[in-house]
Amino acid sequence: NAGVTQTPKFRILKIGQSMTLQCTQDMNHNYMYWYRQDPGMGLKLIYYSVGAGITDKGEVPNGYNVSRSTTEDFPLRLELAAPSQTSVYFCASSYPGQGNEQFFGPGTRLTVL
Amino acid sequence: RKEVEQDPGPFNVPEGATVAFNCTYSNSASQSFFWYRQDCRKEPKLLMSVYSSGNEDGRFTAQLNRASQYISLLIRDSKLSDSATYLCAVTLDMRFGAGTRLTVKP
Numbered sequence: 001n002a003g004v005t006q007t008p009k010f011r012i013l014k015i016g017q018s019m020t021l022q023c024t025q026d027m028n029h030n031y032m033y034w035y036r037q038d039p040g041m042g043l044k045l046i047y048y049s050v051g052a053g054i055t056d057k058g059e060v061p062n063g064y065n066v067s068r069s070t071t072e073d074f075p076l077r078l079e080l081a082a083p084s085q086t087s088v089y090f091c092a093s094s095y096p097g098q099g100n101e102q103f104f105g106p107g108t109r110l111t112v113l
Numbered sequence: 114r115k116e117v118e119q120d121p122g123p124f125n126v127p128e129g130a131t132v133a134f135n136c137t138y139s140n141s142a143s144q145s146f147f148w149y150r151q152d153c154r155k156e157p158k159l160l161m162s163v164y165s166s167g168n169e170d171g172r173f174t175a176q177l178n179r180a181s182q183y184i185s186l187l188i189r190d191s192k193l194s195d196s197a198t199y200l201c202a203v204t205l206d207m208r209f210g211a212g213t214r215l216t217v218k219p
Contacts, residue, residue, distance in 0.1 A: 033207060042117070042200060042211040043157070058207060090156055100145050100204050104156035 001026050004105035006091050012111045013081040021076040021108050023091030031094045032074040033058075033102065034066065036087040043090065049074055081112045116140065117203050119210035127218055130191045134213045136201030137183040145204040146177055146184045150197045151212065157200055160186075191217045 007022045025032065030051050035043040045058030049068040063085060065077040074093075078085060088109050092102040119136045126132050138146075146163035161168065163175040163184045174187040184201055198212040 035209075040211070042119075043209040045207040048207060101147065101159050101162065102157075102202075102204075104158070106156050 003027065004091055004093055004103050006089075006105035006108050008108060009106065010109045012113060013078075014113060015081060015083065017081050018077070018079050019081070019110075021078075021089055021091075021110075023074045023076065023105060024072050025074075025091075025093040025103070025105075026072065027093060027095070027103065028071060029093035029095045029103075030071070031096060031100070032068065033092045033094075034064070034074070034076045035090045035092065036060065036085075037090060037107075038087050046076065046089075078110075083112050086110060086112045117201060117208040117210045119199075119201055120213050121211075122213040122215070124213065124215045125218060126191055126215070128191055128193060130217075131187065131189045132191060132215060133188075134186045134199055134201075134215075135183055136185070136210050137181075138203045138208070139182070140203065140208075141179075141182060143203045146175075147202040147204065148173075148175055148184075148186045149200040149202060149209075151200055152197050157209075160199070188215075191215075193217050193219065 004025045033048040034046040044060045047066040049055045088107045090107045091105040094100045094102045148160040149157040150160045151157040167176045172189045176185045198214045200212045201210040
């Protein structure tokens with residue numbers, strides 16, 4: 001199993017550009033999450049999904065959108081990039097029946113200039 | 114008050130030392146608690162879950178105190194390889210602490 005994979009690993013955007021961060025998991029987990037981590041800070045939940053077709057806002061959803069058309073994929077969309085969105089983005093997945101331990105992808109480092 | 118708060122750190126300890134971290138949470142309905150380890154510029158990885166009765170995994174011991182709403186992590190006989198940032202997680206509403214950095218020195 002590859003676990004949770006994320007692409008791209010790094011990206012530089014100009015203000016106002018848009019992009020999609022990709023996240024795929026092959027563990028058949030129901031739950032998937034997107035977090036951002038600013039330097040020296042903890043993880044903040046952006047959006048999460050408890051299954052295909054279901055998404056919910058987390059703590060910091062403004063400026064982002066998500067979709068969950070399949071169990072495996074959970075892309076995160078930035079429509080109008082702003083410098084405040086410069087961060088490291090982690091995708092994670094979990095299976096509730098296993099105590100909800102989250103498995104994280106390697107992260108995407110995004111810089112908005 | 115933040116939802117999940119951790120000791121600010123950093124903790125700089127010699128090899129062989131015992132070190133303890135605390136993490137407080139504000140939502141009394143929280144059900145699941147975890148400690149994650151995060152190495153520099155890497156993703157968090159589960160260190161251990163925290164059970165109501167407390168649990169131990171080798172040199173690591175986790176405790177939960179529901180009355181005072183905190184969890185703790187004790188590391189005995191610290192190794193150089195324990196140097197990392199330790200994040201606590203409270204998963205009723207997917208909250209993570211800001212992390213405590215530990216550096217173990219020779």
